[in-house]
Amino acid sequence: MAGDLLHLTVLGSATPYADVDNPCSGYLVSHGGTRVWVDAGSGTLAQLQRHARLDELDAIWISHLHADHTADLLTAYYGALYADVRLAAPIPLYGPPGIADRLAHFLTNGTVRSPLESAFDVRELHDGHRARVGRLTLTSRAVAHGIPAFALRVAAGDRSLVYSGDTAPCANLTGLAEDCDVLLCEADSARQPADGDQVHHTPEDAGDTAAAARAGRLIVTHVGRSLTPEQAVARAATRFDGPVVHAAPGAVFSIG
Template sequence: MTSDLLRLTVLGSATPYASVDSPCSGYLVSGGGARVWVDAGSGTLAQLQRHVRLDELDAIWISHLHADHSADLLTAYYGALFADVRLTAPIPLYGPRGIADRLAHFLTNTEVRSPIESAFEVHELHDGHRVRIGALTLTSRAVAHGIPAFALRVEAAGRSLVYSGDTAPCANLTSLAEGCDVLLCEADSAQPPAEGEQVHHTPEEAGDTAAAARAGRLIVTHVGRSLSPGQAVARAATRFDGPVDHAAPGATFPVG
């Protein structure tokens, strides 16, 4: 395996809080020498450092502002500015509208606003947002989670990885994942809600989304605590004929 290959490293996949065995949602996506921290759930910064320092990241991408996907941005801020990290420039940070103010709200302790922009070069996502980061092309689509939330497609050298973030099944995710090599899809819900707005996939729905998108491989993640990873994989496999895996913490998956 070389740095040129597109690959996914799982930093954590627990929800809604870290377990003794897994941090919350966070992934390192790399290829062509570029490295992007995708979601920064609680506990993921510690695992990120097994692979890359903060000052070696090319970007951070955040799907939505629930704490199990973004809380470690708070400690990353302190690490970037007040420890052993020496940034040559703020780290590009891509996230939903208002992410800078949300961070400042938590981090400011006096009348003077904490200098969020000294640590992060903030870019707000919108539906269809696209950016080139080294050899990687990142495309974001708005998805159905009840708050501003995005899914991500990463492409490099003809290979593609799609990450659902948190979302109910929706057309934007299926369209974004069309023909991808790997779909990393949440499977939080044991069953669809009896009433009210649905904001997550069941394992079966993750399989349906992978099949509808003609994905090459499905990796289920963000598995709810009422399910075991094995149960989630088995249930997703009843709806998707391709390979199905679980996003186990520490696992690395080559894409394509």
């Protein structure tokens, strides 16, 4: 039945800044009446409103604190408190350690701290963090991005979606993605860095991670501007035998 499916809606997948027709990283994961906004890059709040109001969200989950994954939390704060939105309670906000102070630093312009907690019920992630949101189970693992960063597994019954966030290939991501139905994986870098200081997946890495995890399907996202989506898909497909597609803005994927 359609209500039993997991749905992934791509709000945006651009990096490191929004394109004319593609916001930065942001996704809506839904199952039945449960809605989770995953990453809040520039421009994604506007696209979110095609599907859900802020006061219809059950949670927000943030992978790391770079602006192309968080910037729209600032405008979401104003929307939640000072516009036409009426929250029954602050929105649960799952994010890396320090997320509350980082947001408050940007929002506060004076001696009195902005009432961040009136809009967001902040819950800091840690490696192995698990939360129940409606009928969804959210499991987070720490990944390798040079700053505190997390990948996410969303499970509804026997259906599962794993989102890499931004990370170099790492055991935590591969383990989290084991036997998942869909792996939503970044393919930012065009090539491996010469100095070995890698903090992103290449398309080939995305294919390798999907293959190692035995994912059912690979969706490449966060494709760097030196690549076209078609190039990223083709290169990932050289390492993974399953279906590979691009997270095109506005695309909706049903999982189940």
